[in-house]
Amino acid sequence: MTKGIGSVICDITISVDGYSAGHNQTEERPFGDDGGDGSGAKLHAWMFDTPEENKAEVDEFAAGKAFIMGRNMFGPVRGAWDRQWNGWWGDNPPFHAPVFVLTHHARDPQPMEGGTTFHFVTDGIESALAQARAAAAGGDIVIGGGATTINQFLAAGLVDQLRLHIVPLTLGTGTRLFDGVPPLHLEQVKSRAASLVTHVTYRVLS
Secondary structure, eight states, X not given: OOTTSOOEEEEEEEETTSEEEOSSOOSSOTTOSSSSSSSSTTTTHHHHTSTTTTHHHXXXXXXXXXXXXXXXXXXXXXXXXXXXXXXXXXXXXXXXXXEEEEOSSOOOOEEOGGGOEEEEEOSOHHHXXXXXXXXXXXXXXXXXXOHHHHHHHHHTTOOSEEEEEEESOOOSSSEETTTTOOOOOEEEEEEEEOSSOEEEEEEEOO
């Protein structure tokens, strides 16, 4: 990390075998074949069923000054924007900061309640990161997923920290963290076990 520039932090929930979502995602089943109803309830039970136990990790995520996500994390609509789709996040998304969405299809920025504005980036991960850095004004940038987007940033050597929330289930197939990523050297910064999840933070050395 350069002095005066915030860290680039990937923050993602994964199964023990490394998957962040199953196959066959749809608008009604955003996490696809996730071992449940496709809502992600099993993967993210630590967030919603035991919020007080994991408040520190949720607050850590929310402390980002700008966010980056892939279009699949924004919503499953594919191709050109043929309707006013504002993603899965409701009228008041939890980011409360600029969010840069990677997509192949241009779209005007979408302001939402609570200070969140989605910006749609069509010219790649380096452009998204440069725009996020400008918006963060020296603060941390959080790449929230999905795994395919995080893998692109890891493969390009653009990540400072990796925060994993590992839940005790396996999916066996789906979208997997580290697919296509060259070997990484990581330094464990901290870890904490909770009832439904183990939180691990790594510094990416190379």
